[in-house]
Amino acid sequence: MKITSAEFVMSNSDVAKCPKHAFPEYAFIGRSNVGKSSLINMLTNRKSLAKTSGRPGKTQLINHFIINNNWYLVDLPGYGYARVSKSSKQTFQKFITNYFEQRRQLVSAFVLVDIRHDPQHIDLEFMQYLGESEIPFGIIFTKADKLKPNAIEKHVNDYCKVLLNTWEELPPYFITSSTKKMGQDAVLDFIEATNKEIAHLRNQ
Numbered sequence: 001m002k003i004t005s006a007e008f009v010m011s012n013s014d015v016a017k018c019p020k021h022a023f024p025e026y027a028f029i030g031r032s033n034v035g036k037s038s039l040i041n042m043l044t045n046r047k048s049l050a051k052t053s054g055r056p057g058k059t060q061l062i063n064h065f066i067i068n069n070n071w072y073l074v075d076l077p078g079y080g081y082a083r084v085s086k087s088s089k090q091t092f093q094k095f096i097t098n099y100f101e102q103r104r105q106l107v108s109a110f111v112l113v114d115i116r117h118d119p120q121h122i123d124l125e126f127m128q129y130l131g132e133s134e135i136p137f138g139i140i141f142t143k144a145d146k147l148k149p150n151a152i153e154k155h156v157n158d159y160c161k162v163l164l165n166t167w168e169e170l171p172p173y174f175i176t177s178s179t180k181k182m183g184q185d186a187v188l189d190f191i192e193a194t195n196k197e198i199a200h201l202r203n204q
């Protein structure tokens with residue numbers, strides 16, 4: 001898919017105040033610093049559409065970006081960030097779960113995981129939560145530029161093996177690097193195909 005426009009729409013912490021359009025939407029979730037905001041910039045070919053930082057905890061709200069005037073990308077705060085206070089951590093968690101449970105426009109979540117790390121409990125637990133909530137999701141491995149090609153393959157295979165201990169089927173997954181612009185077409189093609197499927201279902 002070719003990105004012809006990508007614009008910031010709004011930030012907020014209340015799912016009820018998110019845009020009212022019925023456009024399909026895709027949300028990026030994962031640990032702080034995994035590269036969610038960087039991936040939004042990479043996918044849209046924009047340098048600083050979403051704000052990024054070397055310090056975890058940069059994104060603190062639900063951020064909507066409208067793409068090609070007909071679908072949304074959503075940047076969310078990271079989970080598992082230890083340096084925010086306990087009460088603000090709970091607030092984060094509450095509005096994130098409200099978002100996932102109430103946002104009807106959400107078509108698919110993408111759980112981002114750093115390709116260098118073994119499966120982390122918090123990520124597997126979040127995938128479990130999405131599964132139980134019947135929210136479709138894909139996995140996006142980030143920072144692939146940090147590994148050599150054979151190590152990428154090994155890490156991804158090992159990750160999939162762990163998933164197959166609890167899941168009957170693997171979710172769609174993508175290998176990306178925002179610095180090397182790797183995986184852009186694969187993620188955008190997946191979104192394009194999903195948007196087409198939804199349009200088809202809505203027209204039936």
Ligand code: GTP
Pocket residue numbers: 031032033034035036037038039051052053054055056057058059060076077078079142143144145146176177178179180
């Ligand atoms: P929070 O908003 O804090 O939850 O973080 P985030 O998941 O949005 O991460 P962000 O995109 O802000 O990136 C965190 C750090 O990782 C920054 O220093 C980025 O430059 C770096 N980073 C992100 N993607 C990549 C990548 O593909 N490769 C490399 N080498 N670094 C990356």
Ligand code: MG
Pocket residue numbers: 036037038051052058059075076
């Ligand atoms: Mg961010």
